[in-house]
Amino acid sequence: MFRIKPCVVSFRRIIHVAIYGLAILLFPNCSANELLKTHCQNCHSGLSPKGGFEITSLGTHPTAATHELWRTCLEYVDAGEMPPPKSSKLSPADREKLVQFLRQNLEQHPIAFDHKLPPRRLNNRELLNSVSDILQIEDPGTHRPAAGLLGDTLHHGFDTHGDTLGMSEYHLDQYVNVFRRIVEATLLTGDQPKSKRVVVSSDDLRLTESGNRARAERANRTNRSIEILDMRKHVYFANFEEVPASGRYRLRIRAAGIDRTIYDWQETGHYPGDPIRLRVHMGDRTRDFDLKDEEETVLELNEWLAAGTRIKLSYPTDALRLKGNGNFKFQYRIAHDYLQKHNRVLYDRVVREEVPRAKTRSTVPGHWVHWTGYWQGPRPRLFGAEIEGPFYESWPPARHRRLIGSAPKIENAESILIPIAERAWRRAPQAGELDRITRLVQTRASEIGTVQAFREGVIAILVSPSFLLLGHDDLNDQDRYAARLSSLFSATIPSADLRQRISAGELEE
Numbered sequence: 001m002f003r004i005k006p007c008v009v010s011f012r013r014i015i016h017v018a019i020y021g022l023a024i025l026l027f028p029n030c031s032a033n034e035l036l037k038t039h040c041q042n043c044h045s046g047l048s049p050k051g052g053f054e055i056t057s058l059g060t061h062p063t064a065a066t067h068e069l070w071r072t073c074l075e076y077v078d079a080g081e082m083p084p085p086k087s088s089k090l091s092p093a094d095r096e097k098l099v100q101f102l103r104q105n106l107e108q109h110p111i112a113f114d115h116k117l118p119p120r121r122l123n124n125r126e127l128l129n130s131v132s133d134i135l136q137i138e139d140p141g142t143h144r145p146a147a148g149l150l151g152d153t154l155h156h157g158f159d160t161h162g163d164t165l166g167m168s169e170y171h172l173d174q175y176v177n178v179f180r181r182i183v184e185a186t187l188l189t190g191d192q193p194k195s196k197r198v199v200v201s202s203d204d205l206r207l208t209e210s211g212n213r214a215r216a217e218r219a220n221r222t223n224r225s226i227e228i229l230d231m232r233k234h235v236y237f238a239n240f241e242e243v244p245a246s247g248r249y250r251l252r253i254r255a256a257g258i259d260r261t262i263y264d265w266q267e268t269g270h271y272p273g274d275p276i277r278l279r280v281h282m283g284d285r286t287r288d289f290d291l292k293d294e295e296e297t298v299l300e301l302n303e304w305l306a307a308g309t310r311i312k313l314s315y316p317t318d319a320l321r322l323k324g325n326g327n328f329k330f331q332y333r334i335a336h337d338y339l340q341k342h343n344r345v346l347y348d349r350v351v352r353e354e355v356p357r358a359k360t361r362s363t364v365p366g367h368w369v370h371w372t373g374y375w376q377g378p379r380p381r382l383f384g385a386e387i388e389g390p391f392y393e394s395w396p397p398a399r400h401r402r403l404i405g406s407a408p409k410i411e412n413a414e415s416i417l418i419p420i421a422e423r424a425w426r427r428a429p430q431a432g433e434l435d436r437i438t439r440l441v442q443t444r445a446s447e448i449g450t451v452q453a454f455r456e457g458v459i460a461i462l463v464s465p466s467f468l469l470l471g472h473d474d475l476n477d478q479d480r481y482a483a484r485l486s487s488l489f490s491a492t493i494p495s496a497d498l499r500q501r502i503s504a505g506e507l508e509e
Contacts, residue, residue, distance in 0.1 A: 002339045009053045011159060035098050039083040039090050060167070062109040063289065073104040080208050117484075119469040120162030121405075123152045126470070131179065131462065134423045135186050136402050141284035142243075143306035146183035148319035149174050160487075172463065181453075185246045185306035187403060187458070192395040193245035200385040202226055207310075208234045220373070227258065227381045230328040231320055234281065234312040240387055243309040247390020251301040253313070254383040257291035259376045267334050270319035270378045271370045278380045281312040288316060291380055303397075311387070332368035335375040350374070403452050413441045417457050421495055425466040427479045478502050 036055060039289050043050040046070075051068075062070040075268030076082035078099050083090050090098075122130065127149075128140045140146060150171065185324045193442055205226045221228040228235060243249065257276030265271050271509040289299045337349030339347040361367040396406060404416050414434055420438075421429045437460045445453035470487055472482055482502045488493035501507050 027434075031161070032270055033089070034102075035094055036403075039094075043083075058332065061105055062111065064111050067109075067111040069107070069181055070102060070106055074099065074106065077102060084119070117471055119471045119473065120164060121165040121167050122468055122470055123159040123165055124149050124490065126487060127175075127468075129490070130424075131182055133492050133495075134420060135182065135399070135458075135466075137399055138304065139285060140178075140301070141185045141306040141309075142183050142285050143181065143185060143308040144283045145185070146178050147177060151152050158475050161262065162172045164367070167468075175463055175468070176179045177458045177461065183455045187400050187451055187455050188246060188396055189449065192392060193247060193390055195389055195391055197386065197388040198237075198240045201385055201388065202382065204238045204240075205237045205313075205384070207380055208236060218380075220295060225381050225383050227379050228313070228315040229331075229379055231317050231379075232328065234314045235382060236312050237385065237387070240311065243305045243307055243311075243390075243392050246307045247392055248303050249303055249387060249389030250391070251299075251303070251311070251388040252297055252463075253278070253299040253301075254507065255289075255291055255299060256296045256383075257293050258276075258379050259382045260293055260334070260378040262376045262381050263338060265379075267322070267337075267375050268319055268331070269322045270317065274317075274319075276378050276380055277316050278382075279314045279316040280312060281310075283309050287406070296383060305389070308407075313380075313382065317378075320377060330370045331377060332375050334377065336366055336368070337369035338376070339371075339374060342509045345357075351483055403458070404451070408450060408454055410442050410445045410450060410453070411436045413457065414456070417441070417461065418456070420458060421461050423496075424461050424482045425464070425472075425474075426499075427466075427475055436489055481507075 040055055044053050044055050057066070058069060058073070058165075059066050065460055073082070077095065080095070096249040098348060105297050124146065130148055132139050152159045153164045153166070156260060157248060202221070202223070202225050207226070207228075220229065225236065231326045255278050260270070260276055275292070277290050278291055278299065279301075280289070280301060282303060285303070287301060287303075291297060320328060320331055322332060336347075339350070350370065354371050355365050356362055358370060361369050394401070403420065417434055417437060418429055440460055441453045441457040443453075444456050447453075448456075461467065464472060470483060478500065482494035482499045485502075485507075486492060486498060498507075
């Protein structure tokens, strides 16, 4: 019996032929068709196409569903990333043909896009800036109220990508905690705290340690001063651990810049014209001061500090990192080299009397460990400080009165909360929208007191979606434009002036 021998053809070959035939129907342009077949078909077809992209998904021309795919293909081909240069022999001329084919199709089939961006969560930067402007204060507070917030995930380095800024129950819990700490430092209760004066002597100036085990203090200390050598260390006040009550404080710090020009700048990295600076840390708020060379100066600050604020001092510099791996300890080797060259008598005495008695490296005179007490690089010298406060221009303070008045009444809760809600929600509240928050304030007032109840009302406004989501659907076109514009340029809520100008037609999209 006559039989026909079966022909075995691979499934992949069948798919390739089918894709090629479909490509002819989809892309009648012969030149583009051949280029797609030769340089794209093998990788972007079959059951497992590379990158999850199949040529056939482009369709015959760009549509609303495929326009982004066509645009992405154009970007990759035009940039020379696809087809991959290492595995493709696509010539520059052919690449240009393929680019023109993709670009012409995009131009011939324009898509009308809805430019209204979907709402997204405020990132931490926008959140804290906005809360400060809503409450009309200089910053969220020196007590680091946002220290527990989750860091924002970045998208190609940006913290404004909506799909990347997720929202969870943990976020909401932390927002409540953050808002409560900020509001409690703004709306104050009880009697006015009494002012006190604390004198911080040089003995009370202590250096922080970054290691896990106790070490001897690495700081040049005398009976009336202490010096910050390592720029990574901080000095704190042992007899003033934290600010006892929110209010305005006066700080006086006595300091000087020492030995700015003794060592060659190429050794220390500290340029001859650069001053020695001292940085005052008050939570996340910092103030920098240029110190006078070899002359004690009184640095004065007048700051509103929140209860719980810790004050620290540091030496802000990018210098003193050129030795070894950048660890400050290698700076001490400069003292060895300098004395060996410029003060041979002292150098010989250290080598003869101190090095042999050292616990470590007693046979290596050049090791940095022997010269810690002789280093003369540029550094700040601290003599002491005074802290006095809290002070108030009135009680309750102005920031308290700006929000809810001197003696807020529960029956006026809605009228008091409306301006706060309008700033937070970036629009005027609708009729009845504040009813639940108003009832919350009225209900809680009998339990916890009037000011505490208003605190709860302000927190309720801040945790609402109308504040936490940028571009919320409840905004009209003008308010949405104001919110986007302010977020772009200032990362905060729109000012009343900006909203008014947009409403008047002075600023248009």
